[in-house]
Amino acid sequence: MNMLRVWPIVCEFGIGAVLCFIGIWCGLRGKYLDLKVSEDRRLLAILVAGYLFMLIIMCVFTFLAPGWASEGAV
Numbered sequence: 001m002n003m004l005r006v007w008p009i010v011c012e013f014g015i016g017a018v019l020c021f022i023g024i025w026c027g028l029r030g031k032y033l034d035l036k037v038s039e040d041r042r043l044l045a046i047l048v049a050g051y052l053f054m055l056i057i058m059c060v061f062t063f064l065a066p067g068w069a070s071e072g073a074v
Contacts, residue, residue, distance in 0.1 A: 005062050013055050020051065 024044065027033040033040045 009055075009058055009062060013051075013058070017051065020047065 024033070024047070028035070033044070035041055035044075
């Protein structure tokens with residue numbers, strides 16, 4: 001595996017996850033977010049789902065899509 005493809009994903013999504021966790025933790029600790037409120041739970045679910053969706057899309061286009069062009073080319 002070419003690490004030049006892996007490191008940007010690790011940096012973007014690894015550091016991004018840490019910063020997002022810090023922001024959520026500060027929001028929960030500062031009472032800005034309350035897990036007893038359904039809107040706040042939905043917001044956190046959307047944030048987590050969006051993060052995972054973007055990670056999957058990035059991995060598909062980084063690791064799988066480059067091989068699609070060479071397989072279908074004549």
